[in-house]
Amino acid sequence: MKIFMNDKLVDQAEAKVSVFDHGLLYGDGIFEGIRLYDSCVFKLEEHLERLEYSAKAIMLELPWSRQEISDAVCETCRANGLKDGYIRLVVTRGEGSLGLSIKNCDKPQLIIIADKIQLYPQEFYEKGLEIITVPTRRINPAALPPTVKSLNYLNNILAKIEAQHLGYHEAIMLNDQGHVAECTGDNVFVIHKGELITPSASAGALKGITRDTALGISEDLGVPWREANLTRYDIWVAEELFLTGTAAEIIPIVKVDARPIGDGKPGPITAKFLERFRELVSREGTML
Incomplete structure (x- = not known):
């Protein structure tokens, strides 16, 4: 499986974040769960708008444009040969020092996973x-x-x-x-x-x-x-x-x-x- 990390696709085994990432340490970050149906990313624009609103609410500046993230989502789906599936789009605060302060977190991490999901039995x-x-x-x-x-x-x-x-x-x-x-x-x-x-x-x-x-x-x-x-x-x-x-x-x-x-x-x-x-x-x- 290919995972999109920041600016490129990597193998699943290479998709890693720092143990000092505040997303891991404190749950400091945001995400979107998105569906793919018959090669159509359902309401992608609405999801990306909500992502931007979440980022603004927690004062997390996204260094990527909406179009760049949209392109990355589609690229990840294509790389994994998906026509139907589930996309988990994650943005963490990034690596920082121990403690709740965000002042040293200056590089958010973008992670996109595209895979299958079944929440409840059919x-x-x-x-x-x-x-x-x-x-x-x-x-x-x-x-x-x-x-x-x-x-x-x-x-x-x-x-x-x-x-x-x-x-x-x-x-x-x-x-x-x-x-x-x-x-x-x-x-x-x-x-x-x-x-x-x-x-x-x-x-x-x-x-x-x-x-x-x-x-x-x-x-x-x-x-x-x-x-x-x-x-x-x-x-x-x-x-x-x-x-x-x-x-x-x-x-x-x-x-x-x-x-x-x-x-x-x-x-x-x-x-x-x-x-x-x-x-x-x-x-x-x-x-x-």
């Missing part, structure tokens, strides 16, 4: 996924804005560990007010009485690219949508429920906390969202 996209709510709470947006896609995912990882120890693939995380924030790696969407409802960034939800795509699909299908605070009760009594994410795509949820969602099967509105999503992915983006 069968669950047909029959639906069962999930639970876990005790680990989502970090307060006032402490760390969820709109910053940083390298430090320990909060989400702890929730994922809890879910997996109980035999589940995914879990809902609440914020410190007890409202639904998001899942460990996905946005949450409720369908109730013909309306689509999802938590806002102020509740702790990431402003996901696939989330935005789902909202666009909602408008195309004539399904009204809104952002709102959701409780566990709102989840339990939902008629349909689905999750969105770059790696997860759109996946139906059929049971939460042992309570069936609707009739316990993927719902018809969710099916329409998934169908429309699959129509979009190979044409809305950047071709290799």
Whole structure:
């Protein structure tokens, strides 16, 4: 496998960063997860825009232009012979001295990995996924804005560990007010009485690219949508429920906390969202 490091492709075994890189030492850096469908890098411009916003938020100056990063993403995919896959784009703060200060970190590191991914077994996209709510709470947006896609995912990882120890693939995380924030790696969407409802960034939800795509699909299908605070009760009594994410795509949820969602099967509105999503992915983006 070829990995893009800073300005060139290298073999996987040669893709290395310093042990003094602040991305490793402190989780100081940003990333994007991007999908490749039928040689189309889905919504690459939107991902790169969000990368730039994350960089600005943490005062990380990117020494590469958006076009240079875009070209590097496509080059990495081509070098690995990928037509369908997953791209992990990482920018670390770079090598520095021990301690939290960023003053000595003057050379950010760009890393691009293009490979395959399957977040959930394929069968669950047909029959639906069962999930639970876990005790680990989502970090307060006032402490760390969820709109910053940083390298430090320990909060989400702890929730994922809890879910997996109980035999589940995914879990809902609440914020410190007890409202639904998001899942460990996905946005949450409720369908109730013909309306689509999802938590806002102020509740702790990431402003996901696939989330935005789902909202666009909602408008195309004539399904009204809104952002709102959701409780566990709102989840339990939902008629349909689905999750969105770059790696997860759109996946139906059929049971939460042992309570069936609707009739316990993927719902018809969710099916329409998934169908429309699959129509979009190979044409809305950047071709290799």
